[in-house]
Amino acid sequence: MDKFLKRKELDSEKNLEPDESPSMSGDQKKAKMVSSSKFSGTRQYSESYISFGFTFTRDANKPTPLCVVCGERLANSAMVPSKLKRHLQTKHPSLQNKNADYFVRLHENTEKEATFMRKTTKVNERALKASYQVAELIAKSKKSHTVAETLILPACKAIVEEMLGPEAAKEIAKVPLSDNTISRRINDMSADIESVVLEKIRISEKFALQLDECTDISGHAQLLANVRFVDGDAIRENFFFCKALPEKTTGEEIFRVTSEYLEQGGLNIALLCIPVSTKFVTYHLQGV
Numbered sequence: 059m060d061k062f063l064k065r066k067e068l069d070s071e072k073n074l075e076p077d078e079s080p081s082m083s084g085d086q087k088k089a090k091m092v093s094s095s096k097f098s099g100t101r102q103y104s105e106s107y108i109s110f111g112f113t114f115t116r117d118a119n120k121p122t123p124l125c126v127v128c129g130e131r132l133a134n135s136a137m138v139p140s141k142l143k144r145h146l147q148t149k150h151p152s153l154q155n156k157n158a159d160y161f162v163r164l165h166e167n168t169e170k171e172a173t174f175m176r177k178t179t180k181v182n183e184r185a186l187k188a189s190y191q192v193a194e195l196i197a198k199s200k201k202s203h204t205v206a207e208t209l210i211l212p213a214c215k216a217i218v219e220e221m222l223g224p225e226a227a228k229e230i231a232k233v234p235l236s237d238n239t240i241s242r243r244i245n246d247m248s249a250d251i252e253s254v255v256l257e258k259i260r261i262s263e264k265f266a267l268q269l270d271e272c273t274d275i276s277g278h279a280q281l282l283a284n285v286r287f288v289d290g291d292a293i294r295e296n297f298f299f300c301k302a303l304p305e306k307t308t309g310e311e312i313f314r315v316t317s318e319y320l321e322q323g324g325l326n327i328a329l330l331c332i333p334v335s336t337k338f339v340t341y342h343l344q345g346v
Contacts, residue, residue: 193243
């Protein structure tokens with residue numbers, strides 16, 4: 059029986075908090091619990107705080123006061139009238155005599171502007187994507203860049219206005235399709251495709267180049283290149299580059315232009331290229 063009582067006393071002492079002692083009374087323990095919860099608790103927002111120009115962030119666990127005038131966020135510990143009033147008096151002294159209705163209207167207007175900006179950003183993203191899609195179609199069809207602004211956009215506006223109404227036609231008009239815009243879109247897509255192909259070549263570590271020279275309508279020599287490389291379990295073939303030959307169309311000049319381009323892309327042609335044909339200057343590279 060004595061062993062059982064001693065074991066119960068030891069167990070009760072183990073369950074005590076670190077700062078508690080067996081000699082503490084029940085009232086002392088209760089006061090300690092109230093004191094700790096007072097300092098560790100989270101301050102909650104009161105609707106009366108709008109009179110100081112403050113709303114709060116929608117965080118149920120730990121809301122923080124948010125100034126509707128300047129948008130500054132304060133700590134949760136500042137969720138008391140004295141600190142909120144001090145912020146209003148020091149940061150916005152010209153508004154300290156305004157009533158609560160003024161700050162309510164200001165908060166509502168801010169919310170409306172934020173909603174409008176979110177909608178506008180969403181529309182702009184869709185218009186940007188549509189602009190790239192039109193530029194891709196123009197590049198694939200090899201049409202003039204001006205066809206988007208002079209034909210495609212007016213045609214789309216006429217069709218949409220007839221089928222869906224004038225409001226939908228206004229949305230179509232937001233798609234940027236000017237001559238310079240289409241040119242920039244095509245250049246952006248070209249640069250992105252080039253970077254993707256170069257990255258896949260660096261990963262594959264084995265690829266071949268097929269080169270040939272030709273003359274454009276202005277009489278200048280152009281060097282064309284196709285690349286074949288291993289992409290996972292398949293062998294891919296892509297157009298690689300088109301570079302002008304500023305001097306001569308000799309093998310030495312072709313090698314110089316090709317090696318410069320590959321070095322810019324992070325490929326070392328000087329160590330890894332082996333020619334295998336005469337009509338087409340072909341190289342097999344092993345390793346990067």
